Amino acid sequence: MVAPDYPNPDVLLVPGLLRTGASMDALADAVMARGHRTGRIAYSRHEAVAVIEARVQKVIREASRPIVLIGHGYGGVLAVSACRHPSVTQRVRGIVCLGAPLRGSAQARRVSEYRAGRAFLGAAAERLCEGLSFPRVPAHIAMIAGERPHAAGRLVGTLEGRNDGIVGVDETAWPGLTEHIRLPVTHKGLLTDRRVLAHVQAYLVTGSLLGDAGVAARAA
Secondary structure (H helix, E strand, O other): OOOOOOOOOEEEEEOOOOOOHHHHHHHHHHHHOOOOOEEEOOOOOOOOHHHHHHHHHHHHHHOOOOEEEEEEOHHHHHHHHHOOOOOOOOOEEEEEEEOOOOOOOHHHHHHOOOHHHHHHHHHHHHHHHHOOOOOOOOOOEEEEEEOOOOHHHHOOOOOOOOEOOOOEHHHHOOOOOOEEEEEOOOOHHHHOOHHHHHHHHHHHHHOOOOOOOOOOOEEO
């Protein structure tokens, strides 16, 4: 993948389920430190997927510069899904997903077995359980997967294989990715870990997570 042909695209941040835009503060600071303007998408778990995607698409269409999207968890799923629409594909220069279960979430499926759990996930339940079925999106899509489990994730059951406590590494391995790396961080840590921030900055500068990040990562 070659470096982007634009100096400073705008960056749209899409937080994870049950998280606010403030959860993306560290990412926003890292992005703005490289001269990029940022915006954030707000949504609730009760909003239909189509409604949130339309909001993302509206921001992209109305932007004065090309857009790079950064989505955490469910936010990454929404970002990729929204960008398949032909009205925005030419405006999107890249998507960085942080622990996004593009292939569906085992934790979500487990929680959804219970009425209270499905109510907890709200309108996100179906998309989280099933993942994205379409194989490709006409944009460069990079994934950073965490592989350090934590206690909170174990409260709803043990994930098999490498995982960040919420999302399994294999759940992030979507066929449409152009780049996929893993780091020893938790799902929440993907928002603040200095190595993640360095890889995101490298992507914005060079078009690759491994560009000039200056920190090691393992291919997923």
